[in-house]
Amino acid sequence: MFEGLxxxxxxxxxxxxxxxxxxxxxxxxxxxxxxxxLLEADVALDVVRxxxxxxxxxxxxxNVVKSISPGQMVIKIVNDVLIETxxxxxxxxxLEAAAPVGVMMVGLQGAGKTTTAAKIAKRLRxxxxxxxxxxxxxxKRPAAQEQLAVLGRQVGIETLPIxxxxxxxEIARRAEEVARLQGFDVVILDTAGRTHIDEPLMEEMAQIKxxxxxxxxxxxxxxxxxxxxxxxxxxxDSRVGITGIVLTRTDGDGRGGAALSMxxxxxxxxxxxxxxxxxxxxxxFHPSRIANRILGMGDIVSLVEKAAQSIDAEKAQRIADKxxxxxxxxxxxxxxxxxxEKIGGLGGIMGMLPGMAKMKSQIAGANLDDRMIKRxxxxxxxxxxxxxxxxxxxxxxxxxxxxAGAGAKVEEINRLLKQHRQMADxxxxxxxxxxxxxxxxAEMFGLGGGGMGGLPGGMPSQEQIAEMQKQMGGAAPKLPDxxxxxxxxxxxxxxxxxxxxxxxxxxxxxxxxxxxFGKKK
Amino acid sequence: xxxxxxxxxxxKRGLFGRLFGGRDAAPxxxxxxxxxxPEPVAVEAPQPEAPAEPxxxxxxxxxxxxxxxxxxxxxxxxxxxxxxxxxxxxxxxxDILIQADxxxxxxxxxxxxxxxxxxxxxIEPDEVxxxxxxxxxxxxxxxxxxxxxxxxxKPFVILVVGVNGSGKTTTIGKLAGQFAAExxxxxxxxxxxxxxxxIQQLEIWGERIGARVISRPxxxxxxxxxxxxITQAQAEGxxxxxxxTAGRLQNRKELMAELEKVVRVMKKVDAAAPHAxxxxxxxxxxxxxxxxxxxxxxxxxxxxxxxxxxxxxxRGGILVAIAEKFALPVHFIGVGxxxxxxxxxxxxxxxxxxxxxxxxxxxxRTA
Ligand SMILES: Nc1nc2c(ncn2[C@@H]2O[C@H](COP(=O)(O)OP(=O)(O)OP(=O)(O)O)[C@@H](O)[C@H]2O)c(=O)[nH]1
Ligand SMILES: [Mg+2]
Numbered sequence: 001m002f003e004g005l006x007x008x009x010x011x012x013x014x015x016x017x018x019x020x021x022x023x024x025x026x027x028x029x030x031x032x033x034x035x036x037x038l039l040e041a042d043v044a045l046d047v048v049r050x051x052x053x054x055x056x057x058x059x060x061x062x063n064v065v066k067s068i069s070p071g072q073m074v075i076k077i078v079n080d081v082l083i084e085t086x087x088x089x090x091x092x093x094x095l096e097a098a099a100p101v102g103v104m105m106v107g108l109q110g111a112g113k114t115t116t117a118a119k120i121a122k123r124l125r126x127x128x129x130x131x132x133x134x135x136x137x138x139x140k141r142p143a144a145q146e147q148l149a150v151l152g153r154q155v156g157i158e159t160l161p162i163x164x165x166x167x168x169x170e171i172a173r174r175a176e177e178v179a180r181l182q183g184f185d186v187v188i189l190d191t192a193g194r195t196h197i198d199e200p201l202m203e204e205m206a207q208i209k210x211x212x213x214x215x216x217x218x219x220x221x222x223x224x225x226x227x228x229x230x231x232x233x234x235x236x237d238s239r240v241g242i243t244g245i246v247l248t249r250t251d252g253d254g255r256g257g258a259a260l261s262m263x264x265x266x267x268x269x270x271x272x273x274x275x276x277x278x279x280x281x282x283x284x285f286h287p288s289r290i291a292n293r294i295l296g297m298g299d300i301v302s303l304v305e306k307a308a309q310s311i312d313a314e315k316a317q318r319i320a321d322k323x324x325x326x327x328x329x330x331x332x333x334x335x336x337x338x339x340x341e342k343i344g345g346l347g348g349i350m351g352m353l354p355g356m357a358k359m360k361s362q363i364a365g366a367n368l369d370d371r372m373i374k375r376x377x378x379x380x381x382x383x384x385x386x387x388x389x390x391x392x393x394x395x396x397x398x399x400x401x402x403x404a405g406a407g408a409k410v411e412e413i414n415r416l417l418k419q420h421r422q423m424a425d426x427x428x429x430x431x432x433x434x435x436x437x438x439x440x441x442a443e444m445f446g447l448g449g450g451g452m453g454g455l456p457g458g459m460p461s462q463e464q465i466a467e468m469q470k471q472m473g474g475a476a477p478k479l480p481d482x483x484x485x486x487x488x489x490x491x492x493x494x495x496x497x498x499x500x501x502x503x504x505x506x507x508x509x510x511x512x513x514x515x516x517f518g519k520k521k
Numbered sequence: 522x523x524x525x526x527x528x529x530x531x532x533k534r535g536l537f538g539r540l541f542g543g544r545d546a547a548p549x550x551x552x553x554x555x556x557x558x559p560e561p562v563a564v565e566a567p568q569p570e571a572p573a574e575p576x577x578x579x580x581x582x583x584x585x586x587x588x589x590x591x592x593x594x595x596x597x598x599x600x601x602x603x604x605x606x607x608x609x610x611x612x613x614x615x616d617i618l619i620q621a622d623x624x625x626x627x628x629x630x631x632x633x634x635x636x637x638x639x640x641x642x643x644i645e646p647d648e649v650x651x652x653x654x655x656x657x658x659x660x661x662x663x664x665x666x667x668x669x670x671x672x673x674x675k676p677f678v679i680l681v682v683g684v685n686g687s688g689k690t691t692t693i694g695k696l697a698g699q700f701a702a703e704x705x706x707x708x709x710x711x712x713x714x715x716x717x718x719x720i721q722q723l724e725i726w727g728e729r730i731g732a733r734v735i736s737r738p739x740x741x742x743x744x745x746x747x748x749x750x751i752t753q754a755q756a757e758g759x760x761x762x763x764x765x766t767a768g769r770l771q772n773r774k775e776l777m778a779e780l781e782k783v784v785r786v787m788k789k790v791d792a793a794a795p796h797a798x799x800x801x802x803x804x805x806x807x808x809x810x811x812x813x814x815x816x817x818x819x820x821x822x823x824x825x826x827x828x829x830x831x832x833x834x835x836r837g838g839i840l841v842a843i844a845e846k847f848a849l850p851v852h853f854i855g856v857g858x859x860x861x862x863x864x865x866x867x868x869x870x871x872x873x874x875x876x877x878x879x880x881x882x883x884x885x886r887t888a
Contacts, residue, residue, distance in 0.1 A: 151717045222805070226805060
């Protein structure tokens, strides 16, 4: 599964990565091709549309790290969106309920429910040491109940004795009763295949659910399903409220678009995938691995992650060196301000640092405002390189010129210069100490931890970020959608944000009287 | 609208009126493609002449099941709304067609057919549907061919192949029932020696139809069974022998080799066998059907197709792409799980169902 899609996409991305610069039009063209590739992989149209929109939106907002080609960045974004669409985590079958835990299999005719029922039973017994009973409620297809019985004998799982003439609901009740009386942990109910538009059969399925009250209701669906996948997933979900999806025949050469579609429209996790006809051919579903297989771009994705780390780490090193020598000029300040902007402004930083919630309110109180950062950078950028390296030469006439260039007042320039001077003095004072504040500072810049190349961790996972945001409380600011890699170049332990003065934002709290963002003191 | 419906109620409205009754039921008669269309006018009561006999597939579509098939129809109605035709509308049409599994290439072709010479002219939904239907029909007409059983071949050997769960065994049961009803003697070979209870499944069908089932124990060699079955059918002078096979994914080389062997062994007994090889396709399948046709075709020498699980839906748009690429005959459609739920494939019915066409309107147009 997925190989075909992967081939298509890698062709598109090859072209993208070969280019140096990417215009919006280039991205548009590539996205049209991605769109087509997804459609040809049977991903449902609505899902494709949402997918492309998301990627484009992020691609436009994303900052590209220098050593990475824009194309590589786009691939990283596609990868991230793909993982989100597939669901971020592996989500196994849930057995947290009073025994006997009911697991009900539903799906279209020929989807693979019976085989999957036996595979799951075997897995629950072998891995989770559960005592499992299987029951076939399929009184419709010739020899369907026998099929399950034979499979049960093959793998050594008990099946409910067949009583001819019972209705599916009666069988479901009997299965529950037998399981309860005989001490089974799990009872798996295999139901007859049904077309999702067949009203009487959908109704019957709802009745079975009402009678059996299963803890898991798994929609078994063929990975080769076409555009109808969304409708069938929606209909089954709305009628019985499925708890998860099992995708069968992923060993086929289908492109597996159904996986993306069904997960996207139901929001229900793909729990397992069938990978062959034998009873052991069942795997957990790992979204990121699958995304990797779909894109076949794992190398580029990790390259982007690593490069993002090292780029910012290099810069951090440079700044740290300068600080050690007591040199911290306006150029460096501008760099730092840029870093802040790149990460999505102050809100972005706050969102990423655990334990920053308190400080956030302080910052808010200090009238911090992202526009100020832009403004201060604009001022610095209006200076000549010479002026930036050597602020002492800034006399009245130069200041007036700069003010005009940046659209600022001369007082603002004076305030900035004063703040910079204090900061530089401070750093010089700390410069000598080895273990003292300076050492700490270096550590903050990510130099203490694992050394340069070995910046530990890599990007925090989606979950870690979510966790951080949770810790930050409900008021956590919105993360920029595709966090520029620099933002995550270090693990979420504090002394990590390179180029960002560590837990203390440049001049924020850490250094007396320095507040480049303050309007007025 | 409701007045029209009332007037047109009952048999007067004809099958298609009943099939597609509801909000789309009273469209303006589309003008010839070349002339710009007038503003939509309230429609007259349908033509008195009764359309063709109701077919059961159509009846099923009507029996409240048409929901999913109406998506194309609805989609087209939503897009082509009293606006001059432009590229954006055609883009949307293309998307609608893709949603019916027609595939990107076919969707593009039909999009071009609709767009040709009509830019900046107003176009009605019904006209679009008509063009769509005629394109689909054009593609399908040459492949809508019956399965002809050569009486000189005794037995006429039909091998049935396909991926897992596509409906092979059921189709064999239904087809055997039809042959038996035509007075032919039928023998079945339970060639799925792999799947649990597959043999019993075919045996139950055999009982229903009154056909003998030749089988070997589960796990036995299917090619060996093929040999036995043909030999026995020859000896007994049976008219038709149908052999079931285990479902297999076409990319599984070892399983396809097994199938190839079945064909080879059949030829040893009778050089002309198998006389027909039917590939059973599930209508829910998407673009993968192309790969199924290609590989099963190459390995097993498929001579014709059956599309199953069309009960109540107009799915199966992939058939258009298949017809264009492979030109393989499509013999039957499966429309349910019962023994009578197999119908000959009709290009026109299928095209109209895909396009969501109200045949009353069509009659007016061609009248
Ligand atoms: N709704 C509907 N179901 C069908 C149709 N044809 C077959 N089925 C059902 O699809 C399921 C699979 O059919 P089978 O005939 O067992 O398919 P198969 O290809 O022989 O399957 P394997 O032998 O397991 O590979 C059964 O539940 C059938 O009842 C059809 O036209 N409509
Ligand atoms: Mg079968």
